[in-house]
Amino acid sequence: MRVKVKPLECTGCALCELACGYHRDEAFSMISSSVMLYRAEEKKGYMGVIVKTAEDLFIGKPEGAAAMKLGELQKEGASGGASAKPILVREACDMCESAGLEPQCVAICPQKALYLE
Amino acid sequence: MDFMYYGDILVVDLEAGTTEEVEIDEAWEAGPVLPAALELFDKHAQDDPLIFGSGILTGTTAPASCLGFALGASPITGGPAVAPLNLFAGAEMKLSGFSMVLIKGNSPGPVYLWLHDGVADLVDASRITGKDTWQTCDAVRDEMGEQLIQVISIGPVGEAKSDLASFSINYWGSGDNAALGALMGAKNLKAVALRGLGMIDAEDPEEFYNRTMGLLPGLPSEKSFDWAFEGLGEGGLDAWLGPLVHRYRSCFACPCACNTFVKYNEDPAVMGSDGVQEPGLMVTNPAAALWLGQGGWSPEGASRAMEAMARAGVDVVRGSREISAEPLEAPGEIAAAVEALTGPAEAAWPPGEGPAEGGIFGPWTPPSSSGDRWLEVNRAAYVLGVCPLFLAASGVEREDLLELCVPAAGIKLDAGGIKEMFDRARA
Ligand code: SF4
Numbered sequence: 001m002r003v004k005v006k007p008l009e010c011t012g013c014a015l016c017e018l019a020c021g022y023h024r025d026e027a028f029s030m031i032s033s034s035v036m037l038y039r040a041e042e043k044k045g046y047m048g049v050i051v052k053t054a055e056d057l058f059i060g061k062p063e064g065a066a067a068m069k070l071g072e073l074q075k076e077g078a079s080g081g082a083s084a085k086p087i088l089v090r091e092a093c094d095m096c097e098s099a100g101l102e103p104q105c106v107a108i109c110p111q112k113a114l115y116l117e
Numbered sequence: 118m119d120f121m122y123y124g125d126i127l128v129v130d131l132e133a134g135t136t137e138e139v140e141i142d143e144a145w146e147a148g149p150v151l152p153a154a155l156e157l158f159d160k161h162a163q164d165d166p167l168i169f170g171s172g173i174l175t176g177t178t179a180p181a182s183c184l185g186f187a188l189g190a191s192p193i194t195g196g197p198a199v200a201p202l203n204l205f206a207g208a209e210m211k212l213s214g215f216s217m218v219l220i221k222g223n224s225p226g227p228v229y230l231w232l233h234d235g236v237a238d239l240v241d242a243s244r245i246t247g248k249d250t251w252q253t254c255d256a257v258r259d260e261m262g263e264q265l266i267q268v269i270s271i272g273p274v275g276e277a278k279s280d281l282a283s284f285s286i287n288y289w290g291s292g293d294n295a296a297l298g299a300l301m302g303a304k305n306l307k308a309v310a311l312r313g314l315g316m317i318d319a320e321d322p323e324e325f326y327n328r329t330m331g332l333l334p335g336l337p338s339e340k341s342f343d344w345a346f347e348g349l350g351e352g353g354l355d356a357w358l359g360p361l362v363h364r365y366r367s368c369f370a371c372p373c374a375c376n377t378f379v380k381y382n383e384d385p386a387v388m389g390s391d392g393v394q395e396p397g398l399m400v401t402n403p404a405a406a407l408w409l410g411q412g413g414w415s416p417e418g419a420s421r422a423m424e425a426m427a428r429a430g431v432d433v434v435r436g437s438r439e440i441s442a443e444p445l446e447a448p449g450e451i452a453a454a455v456e457a458l459t460g461p462a463e464a465a466w467p468p469g470e471g472p473a474e475g476g477i478f479g480p481w482t483p484p485s486s487s488g489d490r491w492l493e494v495n496r497a498a499y500v501l502g503v504c505p506l507f508l509a510a511s512g513v514e515r516e517d518l519l520e521l522c523v524p525a526a527g528i529k530l531d532a533g534g535i536k537e538m539f540d541r542a543r544a
């Protein structure tokens with residue numbers, strides 16, 4: 001079971017990032033979550049969501065969604081562009097187990113763009 | 118205030134080129150919210166202040182907690198006027214490390230203010246003088262090497278101090294209907310750039326978080342407020358823009374998504390980012406589309422016109438009213454019409470609507486944009502840091518949001534208390 005993304009459902013509210021960050025820090029910030037909204041190409045209306053696990057990144061790009069092993073990603077030159085780098089140094093998703101909660105990013109997403117599979 | 122705000126008040130003296138941090142006046146129990154800014158505005162009136170800030174809940178999991186504000190003397194009315202900082206700008210303002218920013222005086226040369234992680238820099242802007250807001254946003258982001266910087270900037274129209282000027286947020290038209298963009302021009306302030314990696318603490322984080330999670334299921338997650346735009350025919354704005362629609366976008370933390378990205382320089386169905394560099398526009402001012410649509414413009418012509426206005430730093434709503442009667446299609450003609458815009462001074466709005474009492478809050482978005490209700494909605498929205506459109510149209514209970522201020526920061530607020538704060542500020 002893992003968190004997956006339906007990228008075209010996402011509207012870019014960043015609530016998932018906030019919820020994950022809260023679960024880590026008990027505060028609101030956009031720097032420590034394991035799920036990240038990719039919004040660096042704003043002028044193109046291009047946006048996606050990336051979830052970091054211990055082994056891979058699940059990258060939900062508008063063109064399609066797929067998991068990519070961390071090793072492959074580094075070889076490819078960090079697909080995901082400007083925002084992939086910070087996520088590589090973040091903590092991996094633990095499905096919110098350390099907080100004893102159901103996956104909070106999935107629970108908070110108003111567009112049901114995140115799901116478990 | 119120990120919770121919900123992060124950092125001191127920053128005072129920027131543009132004439133001297135200095136910045137200074139001062140503590141928040143503890144007399145304002147609710148912290149550095151808009152009424153406190155109004156009091157500061159009066160206190161520094163001789164310096165023609167421009168103040169940026171946010172609300173109590175801005176930047177949290179409270180629904181639609183995207184809202185910050187800009188407050189300054191409107192060149193149109195001469196009195197104080199507020200413009201919303203939505204999209205991601207309000208949250209970034211709060212996370213930048215400053216609770217409120219007071220900018221006074223005029224700079225001898227063009228500058229932009231760069232706020233990041235508790236550091237404030239005045240940066241020489243001569244390189245970007247005369248540039249449009251898109252070029253300015255790109256230049257600032259490239260210069261600072263970070264694509265997520267939020268850039269509140271003016272274009273040539275703001276630099277010329279036109280009454281039709283408005284600041285843009287990144288590339289998109291803002292709700293500055295009060296020509297605060299012209300005030301920025303008068304100050305020689307080309308932009309305010311924001312990036313914050315800060316953290317916002319709640320007094321009782323678990324209670325706060327759980328309550329916000331509890332609110333979400335009852336809220337709408339529509340991708341627009343169509344009912345507000347019946348003037349564009351059946352299906353409202355979405356149906357009208359239909360063939361151009363690429364995606365819908367939310368502001369920070371908003372369950373709705375009333376910003377519509379349209380593509381007209383590329384097939385809207387193209388999802389990748391390898392194609393056209395500037396494929397279209399995010400429609401952030403639906404009222405502008407309403408003016409143009411009712412004037413007989415095609416969705417594509419209207420979108421091109423809105424883009425030209427957002428780029429030039431023209432108020433997209435008032436500018437659209439100005440050009441609405443003569444629909445154009447050719448990009449060159451549209452660009453020329455926007456360039457030729459010199460507007461009347463009064464804020465423009467569809468008949469029957471108008472700025473809220475006192476003129477402090479602009480109309481921004483119909484249909485609830487006049488009278489006491491809009492005034493009350495705005496007062497609560499700006500103190501809370503929650504989008505006024507969301508507050509007016511989503512069906513969210515205002516009391517539920519006000520009650521969030523207790524676990525957030527130990528503050529008990531109700532509508533009467535908020536009114537008193539504004540009365541006290543203006544006394
Ligand atoms: S499941 Fe929990 S830990 Fe994993 S990304 Fe979502 S919020 Fe973060």
Ligand code: SF4
Binds near residue numbers: 108
């Ligand atoms: S919460 Fe959902 S809609 Fe919002 S950014 Fe995350 S995935 Fe997208």
Ligand code: SF4
Binds near residue numbers: 183204369372504505
């Ligand atoms: S209602 Fe619209 S303008 Fe307001 S926060 Fe939500 S998306 Fe932004």
